[in-house]
Amino acid sequence: MTRSLPLLFEIGCEEIPARFLAEAEKNYGQHLQTALAEACLLPVEAVREPPLQNPLRTYSTPRRLVAYVSEVLEKQPDKVEELLGPPVKVAFDAQGKPTRAAESFAQKNAASLKELLRVTTAKGEYLALKKTTAGRPAKQLLPEILPAVLSSLTFPKSMYWVAKAGPRFVRPVRWLLALLGEGKQAHTIRFEYAGVRSGDFTFGHRALGKGSIRVSSFKDYAKRLRQAGVEFEREKRREITQNQCKVILENTKLNCLQDKELEEWIVNSTECPRALLGNFDGRFLHLPREILVTVMRDHQKYFAVQDRKGNLQPQFVAVLNLAGDRKGLIRQGHEKVLAARFSDAEFFWQTDQKVPLRDRPERLARVTYEAELGSYAEKVRRMKALASEVLAKLQAQGKLTPGEVQHTLRAVELAKCDLTTQMVQEFPELQGVVGGLYARAQGEPAEVAEAIYDHYLPQSMEDRCPRTVMGAVVSLADKLDSVVGGFATGREPTGSSDPFALRRQGNGIIKVLLEVSLSLSLPQMVEQALNLLDIPWRKPRFEVWGAVMEFFGERLRYYMETAGKLRYDTARAVLAAGYDLPLEALGRAAALERIRGSEDFEALCVAAKRIKNILAKSATASDWQAGEVEAGMLKDPVEAQLYRTYISVAARASEHQTAGEYPQALEAIAGLRPAVDRFFDKVLVMAEDPALRQNRLRLLGKLDELFSGIAQFAGIAEARANVDASTSGNSKPARASAEGGGT
Numbered sequence: 250m251t252r253s254l255p256l257l258f259e260i261g262c263e264e265i266p267a268r269f270l271a272e273a274e275k276n277y278g279q280h281l282q283t284a285l286a287e288a289c290l291l292p293v294e295a296v297r298e299p300p301l302q303n304p305l306r307t308y309s310t311p312r313r314l315v316a317y318v319s320e321v322l323e324k325q326p327d328k329v330e331e332l333l334g335p336p337v338k339v340a341f342d343a344q345g346k347p348t349r350a351a352e353s354f355a356q357k358n359a360a361s362l363k364e365l366l367r368v369t370t371a372k373g374e375y376l377a378l379k380k381t382t383a384g385r386p387a388k389q390l391l392p393e394i395l396p397a398v399l400s401s402l403t404f405p406k407s408m409y410w411v412a413k414a415g416p417r418f419v420r421p422v423r424w425l426l427a428l429l430g431e432g433k434q435a436h437t438i439r440f441e442y443a444g445v446r447s448g449d450f451t452f453g454h455r456a457l458g459k460g461s462i463r464v465s466s467f468k469d470y471a472k473r474l475r476q477a478g479v480e481f482e483r484e485k486r487r488e489i490t491q492n493q494c495k496v497i498l499e500n501t502k503l504n505c506l507q508d509k510e511l512e513e514w515i516v517n518s519t520e521c522p523r524a525l526l527g528n529f530d531g532r533f534l535h536l537p538r539e540i541l542v543t544v545m546r547d548h549q550k551y552f553a554v555q556d557r558k559g560n561l562q563p564q565f566v567a568v569l570n571l572a573g574d575r576k577g578l579i580r581q582g583h584e585k586v587l588a589a590r591f592s593d594a595e596f597f598w599q600t601d602q603k604v605p606l607r608d609r610p611e612r613l614a615r616v617t618y619e620a621e622l623g624s625y626a627e628k629v630r631r632m633k634a635l636a637s638e639v640l641a642k643l644q645a646q647g648k649l650t651p652g653e654v655q656h657t658l659r660a661v662e663l664a665k666c667d668l669t670t671q672m673v674q675e676f677p678e679l680q681g682v683v684g685g686l687y688a689r690a691q692g693e694p695a696e697v698a699e700a701i702y703d704h705y706l707p708q709s710m711e712d713r714c715p716r717t718v719m720g721a722v723v724s725l726a727d728k729l730d731s732v733v734g735g736f737a738t739g740r741e742p743t744g745s746s747d748p749f750a751l752r753r754q755g756n757g758i759i760k761v762l763l764e765v766s767l768s769l770s771l772p773q774m775v776e777q778a779l780n781l782l783d784i785p786w787r788k789p790r791f792e793v794w795g796a797v798m799e800f801f802g803e804r805l806r807y808y809m810e811t812a813g814k815l816r817y818d819t820a821r822a823v824l825a826a827g828y829d830l831p832l833e834a835l836g837r838a839a840a841l842e843r844i845r846g847s848e849d850f851e852a853l854c855v856a857a858k859r860i861k862n863i864l865a866k867s868a869t870a871s872d873w874q875a876g877e878v879e880a881g882m883l884k885d886p887v888e889a890q891l892y893r894t895y896i897s898v899a900a901r902a903s904e905h906q907t908a909g910e911y912p913q914a915l916e917a918i919a920g921l922r923p924a925v926d927r928f929f930d931k932v933l934v935m936a937e938d939p940a941l942r943q944n945r946l947r948l949l950g951k952l953d954e955l956f957s958g959i960a961q962f963a964g965i966a967e968a969r970a971n972v973d974a975s976t977s978g979n980s981k982p983a984r985a986s987a988e989g990g991g992t
Contacts, residue, residue: 253320254430257467259451261424264311267517269404269419277314278307280401284394289325290387308481310520317467325384334376337367392440395427399442416443426451431466453477454520457572479520486516493524494566505552505566519570527584531563533591537686544590547678597672605691609666616668621738621784625665631781632726633661638777639722648718657719660700664723681705707757710812714764721765728754733778736797739787755804762831770829771801805831809838822960837959840911849922856925857962860949873946882944887931892948894924899955
C-alpha cells in the first residue's frame, strides 16, 4: 500500500486587501485540491463524490495563503491500461501466423508478440495489450504542480512586480514554503516562481517577527508562527477580536455596536488583533448618529460604542495589528485623526443647511446619472411618473390616503437632492440617509423624511425593506428606472459580471413587492418605464421588455428558493404559469408547497405530464384544433363523468383563485385524480374516429389549461423524473411508454 505524507504549502506576499482574502483562500484550496486529484496524489476517500474525508485545510492572513494537506500519496498509483489492437482475423493469417498488423501493434507499444492478448468485445475478437505505466513520486510531481497552482489563481485585481511579461498575483510574492513530510523525513519541494525560490521557512508578524523561521512540520509551523505574533486561523482571530472588544469595555456598562461586515474586515486585515479604547469630544454627539457611525466605521474602521439603551457614547474601539500600545501614542494618533474627521462632518452639516433640499432640485440637472440616460433631474422626472402610476393603483386598493400620495411625490422630488450636498460628496455611502436627515432637520413632514431615508433599501436579500408603503414606492420607482434603463442601454448582467448592480436592484424590487405586500403588475411597470426613456434604441423595445421580464422571473425564482425556502421545482412550476403579479405568484407557490406530498396531488402531476406529452408528441395538428368539448360526443360513461367533474371542479377552482384562496383551489383540482385515472384506464384517446379523437383531445386540452393555471403540474412530475434518473445509477434513460391513452 502506498504511504502518504503531509504537505504544507504557504504563499507569503505583501498585504492582500481584506476584501479579497476570503475568496482568495477558498480558490487557493480548490485549485490545489483539483491539481493533486488530477495527479492521482490524493487518497481514494478524498476524491470520491461526495468525499468521505477531505485531507486539505486552508488558512490565511493578510500576508499569507496557507494549505495543509494531511495525506498526499508518496507515489502515484501505477496506471494499467488495456490497449486494443487489430481484429484477430486481421492479425493472423489462415495458418495462424502473425501478420504485419499484429507485428506493427506489438512494435508500436514496445511489446513482444507473446505479450499480446485476445479479448472479446461487442464487435468481435481483438488483440490487446495490458500496459503498465509506473507512477511518479510526489517529490518529482510537486515541483511541477505547485507553481502551476500559483499561476492558475485569479483575483479581482492583480499586478506585475517583476516584468510585464512575468507572473501576476494579487500582491508581490515574497516567500514560498513547500514541505512534504515532517520531522527528519521532511523534504523541501524546490521550485521557483517570479524569482522567488521555495524553501522550508516562513516569516512572522511584520513588526513582531524576527527574521525567517525554519519549520519541520505543520505542528511546528503553527507553534513558531504564533510565537512570532501571527494567528493564522481566521476564526481564532475572530474570537480574539470579539473577546478583546468585550474585555476592554467590561467594567464600563458599555458595548460595541455589532457590525459583522466591519468585524470581517478586521479579521481579514490583521495577523495579531489587539483592541484599543479611544475617546472623542462629546460635543460631536449633536451630529446625527448615522453620520458619526459612518465616519468611525467606513473611514476609520472603528467600532462605535453605545450604552445599554443604545445611546452613542464619545468613545470608540480600534483593533490594531500590533501587540499593544503601552505608551498610548497610537491611541492619541487615532483620536486626533477621528477628531479631524468629525470636524469635517460638522462643517459639512452646518454648511449644507444654508441651502435646504427644497432649493436644490435644479442643481440635479448638473449631476450626470448616466451618459445615455441623462442627468439626475431627468431620472427624478421618470421616477415621479412611475411613482404616480403606482400610487394611483395603491390608492385605489386602499393602501394609501390622498395625503400619503402627496407625501410620496414630495419624497420623490427631494430623494436625490442630497447628491448635491458636501456631506454626500465626502461620504457617498450616506446617500439617501443624509437626504432623510436633512429633510427632517429642515422641516419637511416626517413621512417625507422617512421615505427619503429608506429609499435605497433593501440593498441585499438580508436587508430590511422601507418602513412605510410611501418609502417602498420611492424605492420601487428608483430601482425600476435603474434596471430598465440599464437593460435599454446594453448594461444588463452577463454571467457573474454585474458592474451596475442590476441584480441587486432587481432583487430589491422583488423583495419590496413581496414583503410590503404590493399587488402591482410587473409587465405594466416595465412597459411604463420603457415609455419614459428618451434614448436611441439599440434593440427593438419589445426585445428589451422581454429581457427585463425574464430577468425579473429569475429574481423572483431566486427569492422563492432562498428567502422563501421553497423547493426549486415548486418555484419553477409556479413561474411557468405566469408571474405578472409577483405577490400573487408567491401565494400560489406557498399553496402548492402545502398540498405537495398528498397522494392525489402527486398522482395528478404525473397525469398532467402524461396529458402534456400526448398533446405535444402523440397528437398532431391534423388530429385536433383547440375548441370547446362537445358533450354529446362523449359516448363512454367514463369520459362523460370526467367532463362533468371537470366542469364542476374548474368552476370551484376559479372562484377560489379569484378570491386568492389558492390552497382551496388546489385541493379542488386534486379531487379530479380518480376521474382522470379511470379515464386513462378505460378510454383510448387516439381513437380511429377523427371526430371522437378530436373531442377527447379537446377534453385533455381543457385539463391541461386547468393543470397549468396555478402552476404547471407537469413540470413537477418532470423534475421528479429527472431527479430519479440522475440518482438511479442507471446511465441509460428509461424507455418512454406510449402516451396514446389507455386500453
